[in-house]
Amino acid sequence: MVELWGVLEWMNLAKSLGLRKVEVNVDSMHVVSAMKSRKSNNVKSMAMIRKIGELMDEFDRCSISHAFRETIVRADALANDVVLFKQDCFYRAIPDFLKPLVAADIAGLASSGAVSL
Numbered sequence: 001m002v003e004l005w006g007v008l009e010w011m012n013l014a015k016s017l018g019l020r021k022v023e024v025n026v027d028s029m030h031v032v033s034a035m036k037s038r039k040s041n042n043v044k045s046m047a048m049i050r051k052i053g054e055l056m057d058e059f060d061r062c063s064i065s066h067a068f069r070e071t072i073v074r075a076d077a078l079a080n081d082v083v084l085f086k087q088d089c090f091y092r093a094i095p096d097f098l099k100p101l102v103a104a105d106i107a108g109l110a111s112s113g114a115v116s117l
Helices: 002-016 029-037 043-057 069-085 096-106
Strands: 021-026 061-066
Touching: 002 021, 002 029, 002 043, 029 043, 029 061, 043 061
Parallel strands: 021 061
Antiparallel strands: none
8 A cells, every 4th residue: 555655645736737648657556456457356455556547647648667676775775865865956056965876877787687597
């Protein structure tokens, strides 16, 4: 349910910014599945899934897909920062707390999220 709130908030922000084409990457297969089918076994989630679906339909193009947590670690760090400070955050430069993650990416040390079989 928490992941759905995040998608709903992001979709509302994208709409308020006037974006017409959006791509949503989430680390929850449950959310991806629920949004693609627009169904859930959880009755409490259905109202939110419907609302997100309605928002998705308002964009010229909107896709939702799964991303391994390791591949969206920077987005996760930014989201945590917003939650901690309870305010919208727009950065003109890379924030200090994100610099080590970006440096790891540049050095090739970040995880790709690939799964070894």
